[in-house]
Amino acid sequence: MRVLTYAEAVREALRQALADDERVFLLGEDIGVYGGAFGVTEGLLTEFGPERVRDTPISEAAITGCAIGAAVTGMRPVLEIQFMDFITLAMEQLVLQAAKIRYMFGGTARVPMVLRTPAGSGTGAAAQHSESLEAWFAHVPGLKVVAPSSSADAKGLLLASIRDDNPVIFVEHKLLYRTRGEVPEAPVPIPLGVAEVKRAGDDVTVIATSVMVPRALAAAERLAADGVAVEVIDPRTLRPLDAETLVASARKTGRVVVVYEAVKTLGIGAEIAARIAESEAFYHLRAPIVRLGGQEVPIPYNRRLEAAAVPQEDDIVEAVRQVMAA
Amino acid sequence: MRVLTYAEAVREALRQALADDERVFLLGEDIGVYGGAFGVTEGLLTEFGPERVRDTPISEAAITGCAIGAAVTGMRPVLEIQFMDFITLAMEQLVLQAAKIRYMFGGTARVPMVLRTPAGSGTGAAAQHSESLEAWFAHVPGLKVVAPSSSADAKGLLLASIRDDNPVIFVEHKLLYRTRGEVPEAPVPIPLGVAEVKRAGDDVTVIATSVMVPRALAAAERLAADGVAVEVIDPRTLRPLDAETLVASARKTGRVVVVYEAVKTLGIGAEIAARIAESEAFYHLRAPIVRLGGQEVPIPYNRRLEAAAVPQEDDIVEAVRQVMAA
Amino acid sequence: MRVASPDLEQLVGMLRTMLLIRAFEEKADELFALGRIHGTMHLSLGQEAVAVGVCAALRADDYILSTHRGHGHCLAKGADPRLMMAEFLGKETGYCRGRGGSMHIADVRGGNLGANGIVAGGLPIATGVGLSIQMRRTGQVCVAFFGDGAANEGAFHEALNLAAIWMLPVVFVCENNQYAMSMPVRRAMRVERVSDRATAYGMPGATVDGMDVVAVHEAATSAVGRARAGGGPTLLECVTYRYRGHSKSDRQRYRGRDEVEAWRARDPIARLRARLTADGALTEAEADALAAEASAAIEDALRFAEAQPEPDPATLLQDVYA
């Protein structure tokens, strides 16, 4: 099968969605001739023209509202927010409007829109360009939250998100953009709300999201050499969360490590740990549920501090060893 | 001791802080002659004048930034956001600026400000005026989050918040404003970051926040009649969270119910459950950790639906019975 | 663009709708006083000419986005008072199945994309409706109502700019009723008129007497016509007044009775009625009959609403997702 970078996979999903459905259009800051801050929309302006690949002024609240209004009246907008941090400027539109319109209006409207945004640290962009805020959105009924960790997932989940009739926050990770993987050419959506076992194993369950998935897989490989069989699961969709798959694995292995980049307190790992702790799997746990999340700091600029602020492969290996020893 | 309503207790703390420290001032929409949407600042304009009790236009982002700029340059502003929902308009200023300025600037600045805001449902104000968003802020390093459940706590914690050198989100609950309790007259702060055991008991730990504390206490009273000794703990500060007190109680009783009004998924109860599940208390748990949070819906208008959307006293009794039976 | 004045039939229609709004609001007030309404509400008594003058300039398939003070807009856009009243009472058969209530009544089919509990919250959405119209090439127009207080929100600025640069078919209608809750407009901005802000976006702005339904209608017709013809957005300010407090908690300490009385003397309904009776278009008896009709329609709506079922709590989780 063809190998694409994660960025190319996102672009291919956008291209196919634009080609398939004339209601789909893109809007965002510098997505046209510039190709987006990370080059994801490169070339789409030429292919689809400025009406459907629409550059906007720097007005995050209004462009989010613009997507909402277009969605409510029959379009299927795909909005890019240049860095996830800037979503803080659009919270009212996203959370009080997009997420609630359908419910408040008694089911008489729907808001089929996707908000794509690059998240995460590791690029030296410091505290205001490195946020991982997905847990906020996963707290909000009416939104869906998707966070692909591979090229194939990026494409398939984005296609599904665009076809979904609800507002979807689609979280791309900057460090994943250049990672490569096999991706089917056909526009095949991957259903939202379904976790994937990325590697099977019986000793310990590692639940990882986004950029932590490749790190967890690398850690699992190293641990396998020590005879520890790690099961790595990627929830892929954070809301709705496929708790069933996670709980089943926890029940099987009795040991759980949850790995995520966002600040540990109230990051997605809090919910995952709580779901397992309240489930039937509780009775099968052999050790406390370990969470490996980001440190309780804004992301610092200095490269070494930045790396120390979020879980790295070594930290995962270490955490798994600890939970095996418990 | 004197009995004050929760609203009166908040007002007394504001009055004493204004009188004690000329750097303290209030700003917000309609806090002057109107006295605030819930009457909390009633009378303060007359007492302290329009410079220190400052009405603002409807510009949540700018007035939040205004508090930040004043705080950084030597003042101690206390900002009122009329409903917690509207904080969605100020997320960038709060989270990317107020919370990060000190860290980003290498410790050379500080942001001593308090943002007071009424939260919660139960008043028939529907989806855009009933939010409980405290978990978002508890996810953010650099912020502190306080949520008093009684008149005494409201006064003491607000005084401590105003004296704190960091940005504090102070969450008041609309349904608590008219509740009454004893409050010392002297301006005695209650330290942030310290949970309180509101009722001692050995059978089961109920950890409740804000308006759920009186509900949990009422439920505990009913359960006592059945011979179940419930320990009710109020964390009071949600960031930093006094996990030690919670874990110690969980260890003692082996049974935990966490009760909160916010949407269950990724509400503060997720973090509390995760903290306990990752702690030493894990080995002493006799049942899965039960979370009783808000339903996964925007708050509906209809009174019966609205009541059904968040935990009520009966639900707490029921949950405790279940966890005792597990 | 000069527009023709409304003909007599239209004027009588406008009077009828203004009367309907007034009757609805008075009934709402009464129900609230009786403790029969949960929550809060914001009455538009005194502002009827704005809702009616503007909506009379619209086609049935045009859109509006309304505000927290939205009962009038909703009725003026053609909503059924029965379904509105049912929503107001939180009933299952109301416009929003009782989930929305006063602050969120929407009549999506009728082109009312909803009241909004967030000040200025509808303005960004309006740009998207406008863009969708432009891309779908349907020739519709979108009206976004907002208050004077909303003009100080960032959303106002961003939305007007977006509409201007893309020449979107949106008419921004400011109901300047002198106050945002307790804040007088002159303390909240240093410009005389909200419409003075139009120049900052390179769009036309106008201020009209919002107590004169004919003036509102003419200005709206012109702005709507321009939008429909591809001429882009307009900022239309209608100077008006709310007779009652902001909401039920308001003791109105920020204004005097004289001021209220002075505005009441310019009542838009009395004014149109006087004009039509003076012109001989209506007799006093006919005019009284119109008012009685409106009251009857609202009484009917209330009876209907009262007879409707409450939502079943078992349906709580429905319609969160499509």
Add this chain to the structure above:
Amino acid sequence: MRVASPDLEQLVGMLRTMLLIRAFEEKADELFALGRIHGTMHLSLGQEAVAVGVCAALRADDYILSTHRGHGHCLAKGADPRLMMAEFLGKETGYCRGRGGSMHIADVRGGNLGANGIVAGGLPIATGVGLSIQMRRTGQVCVAFFGDGAANEGAFHEALNLAAIWMLPVVFVCENNQYAMSMPVRRAMRVERVSDRATAYGMPGATVDGMDVVAVHEAATSAVGRARAGGGPTLLECVTYRYRGHSKSDRQRYRGRDEVEAWRARDPIARLRARLTADGALTEAEADALAAEASAAIEDALRFAEAQPEPDPATLLQDVYA
């Protein structure tokens, strides 16, 4: 308010600071190209006259709030290039202990309340600085820098309005460098000048040639004087140009070389130098010496910075809270 033109000594000082900024930016560019800088950065090459002309109008105890393109503002406000360079290299002894980097350099003691990674993010904060000055009655002034792109953010609108109604001592300085990343200003707004928006707030607005440090300085002096005297805020637009791409990822497909060359021909440093040498205030040799001094200062700063220690990862959690 008419203000006196700067005297020769001031002009030479301004030339010196512009040269220092240019040398800093060129070194920054070089370090980045060598892969010695982590992250991104935004160079102000071409815009030196704005930072320098404005900051020369300030007192040492006045405040500025800067932007993502903030190296020039920082130096112009009097920061030590050594500590700036150390921050740029992420060193423990940099202005922000290596936590901030290019996008967050702050010199709080020197009155620079920080660069800002958020477009328009400093504008609301500036109103609070202004309010604090007003309440503390210190006679200080706050300058808030922002770009043309920032003028379309809601924060711009809310902040200018707040400053206007409260007559805050804030000068809003727009560096209109023709683009916000790839977005030309004429596609992002339908007004000719950003300063045309001042009228929406009832505040004075002015547009000056941002390639002429003398013009900038005069306009800034007047605005700062008004602010200090209690006359309230001003919106001052300086028309300028950035010579380099927006940041390092920019292939500049949105503009042609000719355009860049045309602006370079108006270089603010060359212009002031030419004026001073033509006036006989400086000889060519003296002017060359100033440039050499600036380069030397930056070389010295770099040497200093290189010798500084990296932060210890064990200190990661320090300074989150006071």
